[in-house]
Amino acid sequence: MKELKLNVKCFNLKYTLECGQCFRWKEVEPNTYIGVIKDRVLKVKQDGNTLYIISNKEENLEEVATKYLGLDKDYETLEKRIVLADDKVKEAVSHTSGLRHLSQDFFETLISYIISANNNIPRISKSVNEISKRYGTKVEFNGQDYYLFPTAKQLKDVTIAEYRDCGVGFRDKYIYDTVKRINEGNINLEELKKLDTPKLKKELLGIMGVGPKVADCIMLFSCGRQEIFPIDVWVERIMKRLYFNNDEKTTKKQIAEYADKHFGCDGGIIQQHLFYNVREGTI
DNA sequence: TGCCAGGCCTTCC
DNA sequence: GGAAGGCATGGC
Numbered sequence: 001m002k003e004l005k006l007n008v009k010c011f012n013l014k015y016t017l018e019c020g021q022c023f024r025w026k027e028v029e030p031n032t033y034i035g036v037i038k039d040r041v042l043k044v045k046q047d048g049n050t051l052y053i054i055s056n057k058e059e060n061l062e063e064v065a066t067k068y069l070g071l072d073k074d075y076e077t078l079e080k081r082i083v084l085a086d087d088k089v090k091e092a093v094s095h096t097s098g099l100r101h102l103s104q105d106f107f108e109t110l111i112s113y114i115i116s117a118n119n120n121i122p123r124i125s126k127s128v129n130e131i132s133k134r135y136g137t138k139v140e141f142n143g144q145d146y147y148l149f150p151t152a153k154q155l156k157d158v159t160i161a162e163y164r165d166c167g168v169g170f171r172d173k174y175i176y177d178t179v180k181r182i183n184e185g186n187i188n189l190e191e192l193k194k195l196d197t198p199k200l201k202k203e204l205l206g207i208m209g210v211g212p213k214v215a216d217c218i219m220l221f222s223c224g225r226q227e228i229f230p231i232d233v234w235v236e237r238i239m240k241r242l243y244f245n246n247d248e249k250t251t252k253k254q255i256a257e258y259a260d261k262h263f264g265c266d267g268g269i270i271q272q273h274l275f276y277n278v279r280e281g282t283i
Numbered sequence: 284t285g286c287c288a289g290g291c292c293t294t295c296c
Numbered sequence: 297g298g299a300a301g302g303c304a305t306g307g308c
Contacts, residue, residue: 126306167305171303212291285308287306
């Protein structure tokens with residue numbers, strides 16, 4: 001098995017994989033993670049400015065890993081720019097420098113974030129893994145079995161009750177309906193991805209179980225819309241504390257407007273730093 | 284035990 | 297258009 005070695009700058013594997021944007025990575029040794037992405041298993045280790053990557057599938061590995069991990073983007077310039085936003089952002093970024101957005105699969109992200117509604121990260125992770133194990137393609141890596149996230153086609157005959165058995169709770173019917181519509185051609189993800197952001201959001205909001213926050217996460221994490229600033233309970237809390245004098249009456253709309261005005265096209269990554277830090281208790 | 288989690292849907296004004 | 301209530305389930 002050939003090992004890919006990549007030189008990186010302004011990249012932190014731990015922050016990138018543990019910031020809550022993805023659900024299928026597991027730390028197996030210090031600074032070493034195994035995860036399943038669209039079509040393969042990756043084992044990634046970071047040692048300083050070097051990433052060591054092996055996979056069950058070596059075809060296009062460098063290209064796939066580079067794109068997935070966001071290594072084709074200039075985060076040095078980005079971070080230098082976002083810390084100028086204000087001292088609160090600067091403080092947050094000082095704890096989590098090197099955190100990047102991944103470029104994740106659209107369908108997997110859609111289903112995962114439908115599951116995320118009023119849920120917690122460990123349980124989301126558990127459900128996504130269970131769906132993969134039951135319905136996804138099995139692949140072998142280092143003598144162990146892993147499962148790709150299933151395609152819509154592979155989920156064609158799955159019933160609402162079977163989703164429920166995967167631990168998704170009341171979101172079972174939303175997943176069922178979404179998969180059904182995709183398989184009927186009623187929703188075409190490839191076409192959606194080409195839409196401009198307002199149109200894309202409108203289409204996503206037409207999917208059962210997808211509201212404003214879930215739509216935002218999908219657009220940010222799998223459609224490359226970097227300016228999107230998702231507001232969940234954690235971000236709402238920290239934004240109120242940092243920018244609205246802890247005023248309980250502050251609305252999500254006010255927070256969204258503030259983020260748009262002050263963070264602009266960098267809203268997405270700033271949100272991610274705030275989210276990670278507030279959960280860790282570092283801001 | 285009761286509250287909370289990367290909220291959304293339905294119902295009712 | 298906005299407010300209130302319900303919702304599965306595991307962790308604390």
